[in-house]
Amino acid sequence: MTDDSQAAPSINNGNPRHVAIIMDGNGRWAQKRFMPRVMGHRAGVKAVKNIVEFCGKEKIEVLSLFAFSSENWRRPKEEVSLLMKLFVTTLSSEIKKLHRNNVKLLCIGDKTAFSTELQAKLTEGESLTQNNDGLTLVIAANYGGHWDISQAATQVADKIRNGFLSNTVITEELIAQHLSTASLPEPDLFIRTGGEQRISNFLLWQLAYTEFYFTAELWPDFSPDSLQEAINSFKGRQRRFGRTGEQVINQPNSL
Numbered sequence: 001m002t003d004d005s006q007a008a009p010s011i012n013n014g015n016p017r018h019v020a021i022i023m024d025g026n027g028r029w030a031q032k033r034f035m036p037r038v039m040g041h042r043a044g045v046k047a048v049k050n051i052v053e054f055c056g057k058e059k060i061e062v063l064s065l066f067a068f069s070s071e072n073w074r075r076p077k078e079e080v081s082l083l084m085k086l087f088v089t090t091l092s093s094e095i096k097k098l099h100r101n102n103v104k105l106l107c108i109g110d111k112t113a114f115s116t117e118l119q120a121k122l123t124e125g126e127s128l129t130q131n132n133d134g135l136t137l138v139i140a141a142n143y144g145g146h147w148d149i150s151q152a153a154t155q156v157a158d159k160i161r162n163g164f165l166s167n168t169v170i171t172e173e174l175i176a177q178h179l180s181t182a183s184l185p186e187p188d189l190f191i192r193t194g195g196e197q198r199i200s201n202f203l204l205w206q207l208a209y210t211e212f213y214f215t216a217e218l219w220p221d222f223s224p225d226s227l228q229e230a231i232n233s234f235k236g237r238q239r240r241f242g243r244t245g246e247q248v249i250n251q252p253n254s255l
């Protein structure tokens, strides 16, 4: 057996189908340069554009970005308000470009807490790009993994109460079908920049069998080369999904 037999399934050259990223380190990037934190977020948007372009070229199917967590409201009011403005201006300038590049935008999270202007931009981006079949770009905004599981459970409970589900056994599949990512493959590769090693309430359910990659690089410095390095690390791993190493080698398609 060669080492190749242990590589991840060879869909799209062994690349992950779905990459999920916590983009951490914008504030520190700016502070190191004696600039206000918002300048770090602006530089972070540039990094987002480069990474989206790279994922499109590399035929990655899904890129999920944690743009604003349900806990980020605890930041200083001024930073929250500047971040909201940055989301609106970025969406305004990028939606058409994303569409031209066949990117499908999907926003996950509780949008109701956002201004009507931001909600409208998110909806506009989603509806304009809904039929595109290139990269799916998932923006997690006011998102939390606990929220996602609770909202899925609420939907299931409502369907049972209203008689839309004949079987009242709540299975894992049923919950998964009601998560905000129900239409997507599970993440294969999770990346967190900025040196911290935690999930911070990102895709909790969905990350069950995901490969983790942590880097000290701050998000504005994270380049397509950095992502390629993460992907190379992913390609060198043996994903066992609960099986033994021998099973993976001898029966690679036995899931």
Ligand code: FPP
Pocket: 023, 024, 025, 026, 027, 028, 029, 041, 044, 045, 048, 065, 066, 067, 068, 069, 072, 086, 087, 090, 091, 139, 194, 219
């Ligand atoms: C974490 O860095 C970063 C955020 C909370 C915001 C991320 C948002 C962007 C990069 C803009 C993306 C925009 C779109 C439309 C996708 P931090 O501020 O926690 O950094 P620190 O740990 O150094 O303080």
